Each structure stands twice: as structure tokens, then as C-alpha cells.
Amino acid sequence: MKFADVLDQAWAEDSGPATALGRDLRLVRAAAPELLALDVPAGSYGELAGSYRPDRAGAVTAVVLTHDEEQVIGACLRALTDDCDRMLLVDAESQDSTLGTARSAVAHVEHVTRAWTDDFAAQRNAAFGHARAGGWLAHVDADETLSAESRGRLRAVLSALDHVLPGADLVVSPRILDTSRECHTNTRRVVRSDSALRFKGRLHERLYDAHGAQPPSVEVDVVFHHTGYEPEVITRRGKREKYARLVEVCLAEEPSNPKWHFYAVRDGLVGRQPGPDEALALFRRLREAHALYDRVPLSDYEAERWTDSLVLQCELALGFGGGREIGELTPLLHARGRLLEASYYRTFAEFSALLNRSSRLLDELSEGSRHQLPDHRQLVGRSYDLQALLALTCGRYDEVPVLLGEARSRQAGSLTTATVESLADRLPSWRDLPQIS
Numbered sequence: 001m002k003f004a005d006v007l008d009q010a011w012a013e014d015s016g017p018a019t020a021l022g023r024d025l026r027l028v029r030a031a032a033p034e035l036l037a038l039d040v041p042a043g044s045y046g047e048l049a050g051s052y053r054p055d056r057a058g059a060v061t062a063v064v065l066t067h068d069e070e071q072v073i074g075a076c077l078r079a080l081t082d083d084c085d086r087m088l089l090v091d092a093e094s095q096d097s098t099l100g101t102a103r104s105a106v107a108h109v110e111h112v113t114r115a116w117t118d119d120f121a122a123q124r125n126a127a128f129g130h131a132r133a134g135g136w137l138a139h140v141d142a143d144e145t146l147s148a149e150s151r152g153r154l155r156a157v158l159s160a161l162d163h164v165l166p167g168a169d170l171v172v173s174p175r176i177l178d179t180s181r182e183c184h185t186n187t188r189r190v191v192r193s194d195s196a197l198r199f200k201g202r203l204h205e206r207l208y209d210a211h212g213a214q215p216p217s218v219e220v221d222v223v224f225h226h227t228g229y230e231p232e233v234i235t236r237r238g239k240r241e242k243y244a245r246l247v248e249v250c251l252a253e254e255p256s257n258p259k260w261h262f263y264a265v266r267d268g269l270v271g272r273q274p275g276p277d278e279a280l281a282l283f284r285r286l287r288e289a290h291a292l293y294d295r296v297p298l299s300d301y302e303a304e305r306w307t308d309s310l311v312l313q314c315e316l317a318l319g320f321g322g323g324r325e326i327g328e329l330t331p332l333l334h335a336r337g338r339l340l341e342a343s344y345y346r347t348f349a350e351f352s353a354l355l356n357r358s359s360r361l362l363d364e365l366s367e368g369s370r371h372q373l374p375d376h377r378q379l380v381g382r383s384y385d386l387q388a389l390l391a392l393t394c395g396r397y398d399e400v401p402v403l404l405g406e407a408r409s410r411q412a413g414s415l416t417t418a419t420v421e422s423l424a425d426r427l428p429s430w431r432d433l434p435q436i437s
Helices: 003-015 020-025 045-050 073-078 098-105 120-130 153-164 231-236 239-253 258-269 276-294 306-320 323-335 339-369 374-394 397-408 414-426
Strands: 028-031 060-066 086-091 109-113 136-141 144-146 171-178 190-192 198-200 206-208 217-226
Touching (some): 003 020, 003 045, 020 153, 060 098, 060 153, 073 144, 086 098, 098 109, 109 120, 120 136, 136 144, 153 217, 239 258, 258 276, 258 306, 276 306, 306 339, 374 414, 397 414
Parallel strands (some): 060 086, 060 136, 086 109
Antiparallel strands (some): 028 217, 136 190, 171 190, 198 206
16 A cells, blocks of 8 residues: 555545544645655555554654744744644854743753854754654744644644654655745755754755755645745844855855855845846846756756746846747746746736737827828727727826827727726726735
């Protein structure tokens, strides 16, 4: 019996008798193909479910990197008490009351002091030396809190994985939800405490094996809320400057690793939008560095941002009106299985070109209307009607009332009037539409 079969049976319980194992396994949202193909230690689902004892699972240790986190550490730890048996802080010599606040917030707090060496991976890997055998290490940032709806879920799904895939060297990916509502799914934050996997990368660190290969991941329905990328936090903590400096260190150490070129561009854009000239310059820098992905063989550690680099290039191209560049990039996205992004950027670029063409047509038609003769009154009215419709189409909304007025003064305007009335009938008041939050 394969893991894939077990998951199918767990989801089938929705229409039949429920089991504790099925309840916990339904928290799995996706799993790597190599995990789905693994054999489970039972001959049938009933046998597996009947022998499941959630209380026998390995201990879960929350690993939190800290440095002057007194404002957020309490909320972070309190949210984890239902899921973690132990809180381990790897503290980079905090100068504030981080440690005292942590001890006041929850019981079972331990800390290891490790001097900051410009290396997030080294800080995280220090936790393995203080781990309890047979358990799990759940790496959580101090500015993250487990959502109220998710409390209890992390422990539950780890218990189920212990039972169904004992000993498999895998990572577990909870979802991270930024205050911008951007959701990160392939987070790879939870690992078995006796795993040989280790974090690698001075920043944007991830778990890899000794050869730089990414382990198989299980994505789970567990949500953390992250506040660290709020503009005020970025400024107060100096994150943009800190990350830029670390990326430069990484580039100096690994100049042929394409992912550091990607991060050099992306991290500099956190919390802001570049103007057209800067977008073009950053696009050219990223496009040039993208050739590094053509080297073979590349490890997962080097190649992990390949597709993200293509997406970022498309996003930058939108910023300077690079329709031709987007046309070259979207087939590459399609080939890498990113069909939504390929379709979105291709369509956006073509739509923008259509809008620009509509605006030029409006200008051409406006110029032609200046050369009217006395017997052209009806045609001029129809021309103004078409101009109003083009203005509505291409977003030159301030011109619509004027052009429609000119059309109506000549007993025309039916095209634009019908369009506006149709929109008014079919759309609710704009003030009643959901607001962007």
C-alpha cells in the first residue's frame, strides 16, 4: 500500500466513518511524487488507522531565531503552545528583553546564545545540536504567529506522518501568509530532528542534503501570519540594507550561483515599485544573469529560483512596457509548467498593446474630426460617439463626458450611451464592491 493510497482513503472518509488518522491526514494538501510512491507500514488502511495513537508521536520543538525581538516574541510563542512541547530560541546576543519576555510568555523555553555571523543557515543549524531524538524541529520566525484556526493542526499532521511515513527524510511546508495577503506554500520549515538535512544559504536559507538536493516536501493546511515585510518593519529593522549586504556577500562567495543575482534584484524591490527606467535596468541585469542557469549540472541549491527569475523578469517588463520581452519569456514559463503566469503576462502585454492602439486611434479620429464640412454633421456626431467609446476603452475617462456631449449635440452617441447604461445595469455601485485590503 502506497502513501498515495492512504491519502485517498483518508479523503474518502468524508462520506463514511471517520478515524483519527483520516482527520489528521486530511491536513495534507500536497506531497512530492516520490513520497506518494512510498510503501506504508501496513497491509490495509483499516489496519493503519486502527493502530494510530496520536499521543505517541515524537516531541515537537519550535526553533525561533531571535535578536532584539521583545515586541513580537511573546505572541509568537504563545500561539505555539498547543503544537510544540518545547521552545528553543537561538539568540544572536539580544540587547533587549527578548529572553525575559519569552520566559514570561510560555513555559519550557530554552535558549542557545550564538553570535551573529551574517549567516541565517548557521543559526538554524545550531538547533540540531540541541534537538531531541525522534522528534521534529519546526522553524518559526519571531515575527510569525500560528493562526488561531491552525492551532493543534501542526502537531496532528506531524503525528500522522510519524505513523504513516516513519523515518522518511522529508520536510513539511506550512503556509506563510504575509500582511499583503501573499501566500507562500513551498516553505520547507519543519524537519525531523535526527535528519541529515541541513540549512544552506546565508539568507533565504533552505534545507538540502549534502549534495545540495532539495528533499521531498509535504504541504499542509497550517497557516502562519507573517508581519516582517510591513513597510514600517522593513524600515525600522533596516531589513532592506541588511539583506542587500548579505546578498553581496553571497555573490562574492558564489558569483556563478544564479539565485543570488535573482535575490539581489528581488530583495531591493521589497516594499516599493520601481519606475520605468529602473525597471528596465533591473530587467537587463536579471536577464544577463539568467544565462547562468544554462550551466549543467546545477544543484537544486543553485537552480531553485530559475522559474521565479522568469516571473520577476516579466513583472519588470510590465514596468517599462516591454511587450516584446514578455513575448520571449512566456514560452519559457509555459515550458516550466507555470501556465497561469505565462497566460497572465502574455495576455496583459497584448491587452496593454491593444489599449495603446485604442488610444492612438482616438487621437487619429480626433484629428480627423477637425476637418469637418457643413454637410458632415451626422458623421461628425458618430465620430464623437466612437471617440467617446474609445476613450472609455483605453482609460481616458475624463474625456468621455466631453466627447459624448459633442456627439449628443449632433443627435448621436448611442454606442457610448448603450455601453455605459449596460455597465450601470450589470455592475453594482463601485462603492459597494469589495475594497482592496
